[in-house]
Amino acid sequence: MGHWPTPFESGRKRWVRGRLLKHPAEGRQLGIVVAYLGLLASMEFVPACRNVAFLAAACLLSFLNAVVIHNHLHQGIFESRRLNMLWRAILSFGALYPASANVPSHNLVHHHFDDDGQPDWAAPEIVNFKWNLLNLVHFPNVAGPNTFAGVSLWKNVKGRTEFGRQYLFENVFAFGLTGLLFVHDFWTTLFFVVIPQLYGARCILRINLIQHDACDVTSDWNHSRNFVGRAFNWVMCNNGYHTIHHNRAGLHWSELREAHERDVVPRIDPTLDEPSMVKYLLRTYVFTFARPKPKDVGEAERRAQPLALAPRMLRRAELEATST
């Protein structure tokens, strides 16, 4: 018996057929950003909305906005290149940093844990307090400036003028729009727009520490910590499946769970598949004072059947050739 699409499905398919979105699942990402911007606007313009619930929701959605930046910078969500570039600017406003910074910092450097021989700009080792909670809180203070300094050097290389123009456009849009809001209402913008913006931007940097600390970044399958809760990954657009995302950066986020179960689970140390991020954060940063020591997480990988994986340098070269 044939399947009759619901009105919503048919609308969604029409968007895809009409070549607006590349993938039907992108509706979730659009929804996150629209909800986030809606929350910011409501707090900016409606005094009754300036409450704990709205602020907390805006902070959470700001983090998810940064997750959308991550996904969008791997695979633009729209078919139209112009729309993708415009979307980057909108996302940049949400995080108060230029989304295109992700191209060199995340896609090229972080994915290969290497900056031409120097460590990743967001390597866990950049923080070294004895009290581990301080490492988590302080991490963006080092990873952020490292990232922007690295991006500035990267974009000055010949042949990256187009990237430089887009980067400037996103900066002007993000800071310009925030500046206009400051003119409209200084205190409300500072408290209810800028705080969520910075919260999201700083939390996405912290994810680098959470996902890689005490892992073995030299290994092929044990370089990352995964958070595999179903509900968590629905909200996070599957960003909990981090190992497979590193190894197959071209895979659409909606396909990560299946690939994780097929390729990663047989090769990963079970302790790197965490069922809950909240429990992991509490256990590692609240209930434990000292930073956990790295363990030999490569044992599982050595036991499992080898699986062909292109060398990191080759994967980076492929990404670099297609990045703007």
Place this chain on the structure above:
Amino acid sequence: MLSREVMGALALAILWVNTWLIAAATYTQRKALAELLRGLRVARGRVDSGSGPSGELATFEVKQVGRLVEGNAPAIAFHDQAHTSRIFGGRVALHEGNYADVPASDHGEVWIDEASFREAAALPGESVFDAAAGEAKKARGFGHLVVTPVRSGHEVFLGALSAGKPEECPLVATLDPRVWLRRKMAFAWSFILGELLVAGACTAACLRPPAFGASSMVGAGASLAFFLLVQPAGAWVRGFLVVPSKAIRRGTWTRRGAAEDRASTRAANSTQSERG
């Protein structure tokens, strides 16, 4: 509803937690430098002979990759890939009057002053630039090894670093390591104090009556700017306090001849067009 007072207190709390964290990270680095200084013994002299391939006592090598960058004149910007200290061993005539035999070591550190490194890394000639530019245009870049030698006739400081290491680590330096460490430690203190003072001044401006008035607004704007700028400042200080054997050096080669050629061509063209 969240009042301005509550949100103001939250914003100031965020500002201060961050300020203290950056100060604490700088203090931790300063403490490590102080430990290095505490365990450091130094003798000064002039290199008499070295056992290196070209008579070097030691070398400091920086493996770099260069890439062509945008700019008026053609330029190659270098990015450090790896730092290697090599102590080949040799003899140093100490200023105290006697000689010191320096044994070869594969775990020693060589601290080179910035001027000597710049001299070793400088563009040797425009023909070298032209040869390098072809490689520097490609994605993999132009591979380049900067070798700074410490050889016969050079003033050196010999020492041993013991802090935080399982065994004593020999040190050969072209700068006085004690002076270098003291300066960096003093700088770290200045940064910490300066950072706390600026944060304090911003906070005082925020709290100046009338609450949430004009001066308070200026203070809040300054606090936000401070929050955003103190992070790169802290990261810069973090790099500034790294010991010379591990510090990022970078550098640029600029082909000045080409810019001058273009300028003279432009001048000649404009003179011609004026005449025309």
